[in-house]
Amino acid sequence: MTATSEPLPTDLEIARAATLRPLTDVAADLGVRPEHLEPYGRDVAKIDLAVLDEPSTRHPSSATYVVVTAMTPTPLGEGKTTVSVGLAQALQRLGQRATVALRQPSMGPTFGIKGGAAGGGHSQVVPMERLNLHLTGDFHAVTAAHNLLAAMVDNHVHHGNALGLDVRNITWRRVLDVNDRALRNVVVGLGARQDGVARETGFDITAASEVMVLLSLATSLRDLRERLGRIVVGYTTEGRGVTAEDLHAAGAMAALLADALKPNLLQTLEGGPAIIHCGPFGNIATGTSSVTADLVAMRGSDVTITEAGFGADMGAERFFDVKCRVSGLRPDVAVVVATVRALKVHSGAYAVRAGTPLPEGLRREAPDEVEAGLPNLRKHIEIVRRFGVQPVVALNAFPDDHESEHAVVRRFCNRLGVRSAVTRHVAEGGAGALELAQVVMEAAHEPSTFEFLYPLDLPLEQKIEAIATQVYGADGIDVSPAAARALADYERLGYGGLPVVIAKTHLSISSDPTLRGAPRGWRLPVREVRAAVGAGYVYAICGDMRTMPGLPSSPNAERIDIDEDGTVTGLS
Template sequence: MPTSMPSDLEIAQAATLRPISDVAADLGVDEEHLEHYGRGVAKIELTALGAPRSGDRAKYVVVTAVTPTPLGEGKTTTSVGLTQGLVARGAKAVVTLRQPSMGPTFGIKGGAAGGGYSQVVPMERINLHLTGDFHAVTAAHNLLAAMVDNELHHGSPDGLDPRNVTWRRVIDVNDRALRNVVIGLGPRLDGVPRESGFDITAASEVMVILTLSTSLEDLRQRLGRIVVGTTAAGKPVTAEDLGAAGAMAVILKDALKPNLLQTLEGGPALIHCGPFGNIATGTSSVIADQIALAHADIVVTEAGFGADMGAERFFDVKCRSEGLIPDVAVIVTTVRAMKAHSGRYDIKPGKDLPPALLEENPDDVTAGLANLAAHIGIVRRFGVIPVVAINAFPQDHPSEHAVIQQLCEGLGVRCATARHAAEGGLGAADLADTVLEELEKGSSFEYLYPLSMPLVEKIETVATQIYGADGIDLSPTAARGLASYEDLGYGGLPVVIAKTHLSISSDPQLHGAPVGWRLPVREVRLAAGAGYVYAICGDMRTMPGLPKHPNAQRIDLDADGRVTGLF
């Protein structure tokens, strides 16, 4: 395998794109269902859902990973590479992925369309605007925010209480200065002064609603259920109460249609929605998956962060919304990630790797294997078949791969080494073969908890059975919030745990698979439109800041108008 390659952007810009109509035809989507957005991109009309597939149901594969490290494990790249490998094996496969936020694109992360020779193209379009879905979410969200403040300006004494407003504004830019602001300053006609703030668009409940909606009607109803605050007496005030939901649905009508693009090898890829992974589902949309499952034989999708967060929410929240059963979960790991989880290295985002990290040291890999074993256990808890994918790097050593393979063999889990970043679908051939074999076994999928379980018990079940905590510690504020949501009729919703993604625990400093700790629940919040209650377990930033040298400083145009410096 080569030790150096062109950049992701150079590889993407050198690609020859197939006509998007041909890509759609390979998927089985007729031209009449396409809405073209320039060269290489089209939206798929929701009418494509009306064409039922023939034969057995499509197989559903979710790609997850070990606990993330600053090094990046290559989940998206593996999702694309696996799909390319499946297509190369003759399978009718499609990948469904989230659209990246422009905030991180211009911040520290750079592009997020896969990497190397396992990318979705056109790469610049994916990372910069695409078809404007993020802007539609921003506009719909901020329209509701404007109507909230209009209600405060004109409202009655028994209406929305300005002290109890929970709906902030959003923008798709990393900007720490907007985290906390005071609005409504100036003369009386300029509004009601109050404290508020901005979140990044990916953290908007509207984004999650777009992700989980199964139809325009479902979208409209979910928007109406958004709770923006309460009256002084504690009664919830919704977007429907303010008369905002209809206009929001109009703004989002086209954004509900998934975006069709292609892999570097010309296979179909659906890119749609991009909810925040810490406080939301962190998955692509239900609609995209439903269209893919209606036309393909195998659908590969991705869940954000590690299996403790992304996969658990995929199973307990997204799969409940779409009523679909996952068959296999691919758990991505790397030698570098296992060394990082040993706790023996000081690794920081944007900093050079410690030289010792690249030296042959299977003992350090072994020291981090508890994290991989924990994620395998999480997937198995849902009755889904796990497959471990070792995302290989040129600096890896065979002895280091061997200890990962030995762990998997001991646990009775299939493991495959993949080199898709450097070799495309061919490099994922072993992984594709392994997944195909495991798909023949069938899933015994089950949810982690019944919706009838009280909210506090749902949170405790996730904490103990997924994170390995000894229990939970509810603050008085959180306990009151949960009791209030139960009284208001929201007790039947699933839960999402907003915690650090850098550890299976709630402490980002704890490596591996920590034991002997308890999950602190600081407060709880309601996402009634999205359809879940989320527990805040730590300091969650919903508006990122920029690093000292953001990626935006490197992005530019050349003399021919081509993007440079994206990644």
Template sequence: MTAQPIFEIAEDAGIDTSELLPYGRFVAKVPLESEPGDAPLVMVTAINPTPLGEGKTTTAIGLTQGLAEIGRRPILTLRQPSLGPTFGIKGGAAGAGKSQVLPTEIQNLHLTGDFHAVAAAHNLLAAMIDNHLHHGNELDIDPQSILWPRVLDVNDRVLRDIVVGLGGRPDGVPRQTSFDITAASEVMAVLALASGYDDLRARLGRIVVGSNRSGDPITADHLHAGGAMAVLMRDALMPNLMQTSAGNPVLIHAGPFGNIATGNSSVVADVAASRLGDIVVTESGFGADLGAERMVNVKSRQSGYAPSAAVVVATVRALKAHTGRYRIVPGRELPDELLAENPDAVREGCANLGHHLRTLRQWGVPVVVAINAFPEDHESEHRAIAEYAAEAGVACEISTHVVDGGPGAALLARAVVAAVEGNDTPGVVHRDYAADQPLTEKMEHVARNVYGAEGIDFTPAARQALERYTELGYGDLPVVIAKTHLSIPHDRAIDPEQPWRLPVREVRLAAGAGYVYALSGAISTMPGLSKHPRAERIDLVDGEIVGL
């Protein structure tokens, strides 16, 4: 597959090219729009995935191609992949087979440098914090309170826990700190949630980096850093137009973490897309308990642009995995037993699918189940899923977009259009909480409604921090709960069918991004490399990229 010049793609899709900013032949930045248009939004989410992922990105791409196949003028919004994992275990995240974003090597490398801009803005603030400590600490910042790491877009485990400022007086004040991967930066979440330049500037200035010795929050604007950060981020705020394998427009923008952040592409990308096509497809990260929940409760609250339908991607392998009968280790291949024909295991695993279907129904979002077909699947196993969906009263289609491209997703596309057209209240979702409820209650609502927990248990420190945030005026922010994506409960060992409670050991404030997040279980924000990372097999030969 060869990419077409991006201006041709745009013209074919009926997009006004006069305002596009080219970045090479195959990418263009699109201007910001202030209000969403009329195109309905279709959110592609999934059951809880295996560590390998269930092809949600390929399905979103395939669906977009399928919608074009049946005569619609679709546009897709996706997150930008992180460089670190591209050179680590995972490899690129540009789709597969006949459902890719092209050119893959642009999407998987620097793209237009937005991630680098996030890192530059983030690290400038970090330098200005330590510079303030060095030059006398007029704001009386408590060094122990500083929760602003540095970031780099590389899997580098030795940066998880470091001591800086050694060497002597001219080299600053020593303290223990860390590096996160760029996708985990609050600046990335700001990029994903800002509605325009002024909002970007304001959010960056509101970032809280720690507190003074009286416990008052210290913001980026106290350090006079918000303006320079916004300048570094200005061009990054424009979404990046690329293309699917079939030449349909795709906006690639922002890449906030799926656990501690919103796990969705940006507000500005969705809003721009709503004016560039007649139907917008977007992918929400991980399962419906994570990315879709943040779309409903956080992102769409900000964008004013909520889904009119959802696709839940299910795979035979992941449903089997949810029976708990197989030993699945992140970073390893799936076990062979899991690949043997076993419709009963699939049926049993459908409990996970059923859970998410109920959640989406609660939100008032019509659903289509997409079976992302793999070559090793068996027909009986697909049938088991289809029967389960039929019993649940939900449309279900097999999609073969990886092998067949758009035509392989045409049935799915028709079902999605039917779901959108059958929605009497398009773009309206029933959120799990109101902004003015107490933070503890908001978290409890997510734990109960979305995860099906019996309740939520805060450590005393977490409860105290939430009270403090409320006193400080952050009580109206939405919430994000960071937990594993591999199961609905925070711990894969817990049976979600039995009563269980969600523990919150720590809470943190993302005042710039505009949410409070809870840590439920250990969340790594800096991956490591495996013994033989993919980087070892990537090369430049005669100026051409191989092995990416």
């Protein structure tokens, strides 16, 4: 069994015990001068995008670009963020200028079952409370801009509807960044005549907003303004899309988002740069941090580590096919995070549910169960290789793992010709991820043949089918009549050249969350198709949306409080 030591202090205790470097020194490591920093308190700052116009001794194309993805996770997640931070810390110990670029946590999960998303143990981004609660207000700016557009839609309809919006086909809902299931579906416009036109609508979580996605993909303020103008809020009875530009809303939205476009600079527990920016959900959006964060990081770093949401079937595919098309950056290595826990779950022997204790049998030594779950890991490795990127498996070790179980995974990776490393960064910080850092750098020097999954001129339905068959391993797709009509309409409206994003469960490679491992002989059900024109993609809803985290209950919020001295308690 893996050797265990005294239990770790809580994440919050570890974070508060850290001695932080002056942020100007952290910025200097990134090649950012003080005049390009906009401080938000002592330990957080925004980076002015003017830094990208400054001369640099390093061109982004000469830096090593690493994306961290994972096998299909359990509902608890397998530690992509901690691996990303631990890897950055380990690379710094090896003398590399390394920067980690991560998504900002949504307060839905922070106050919900999953808790904060600043990393864990001795591989965190600090200050932890600031990161998890408000940070620099970017999420609030996205919420305000999104809801401003919603208000202007209803105001336009109320004042005569000159654009001819079909009130039964308004697609722009409202958002907020807390869990509130009672607002998922609502009726607005009730009351007196001056209170507007009554219609059905609803709320999504801010991380699912199209504004959040396009903010993450925008490369400049001008690009942001143009993307906002292309947002389609609904359709006329003749089927013409009505945009934010038509409503004269895009300029005001851009004004609200001008500061939010600037990436946020924090630091790891070991004092290295950490850029935190944007947070689109990974099951119904792109699930990646911002293009601008990566561009700033690569300008001043030897190695940039970024993260893609959920497994390689979802986050990595969108990172490759959507984000990399926009940024022009090409990844050198994809780290696939695996855990003994997740491998045992994919053996089919266990069910893990968020908010409940782990099954007791999951902790016993069972190499055969780990072996039975390996087809899932194999599939994610194959997905990475399909894009011509070098995979490296990071086995995120837990204290109750067994060495015999780790050995099963290491032998499996050796048979596939894939580099692997057991990483103990949570308990040991960067020192626990040195082996991982070494094999990542070895893989980065291997030749790369990166390619997209499909050309943009392929029809939308064929793009969906390519993802289903070549990434998920489905036999094909079954398109509902409503989805088929939408696809035809979007091709007619000129959206056919956009990439596609699949909204499905994150708990299986398939669209059925109960199917473990690498299921075969299934077909992807395409129930509904929608256009996110401002963000620059079309997304297809596949499977039962109720299996996807949207606005879940908030069982952990009741633990969070604040002392008389202003200290946050209960946040983990």
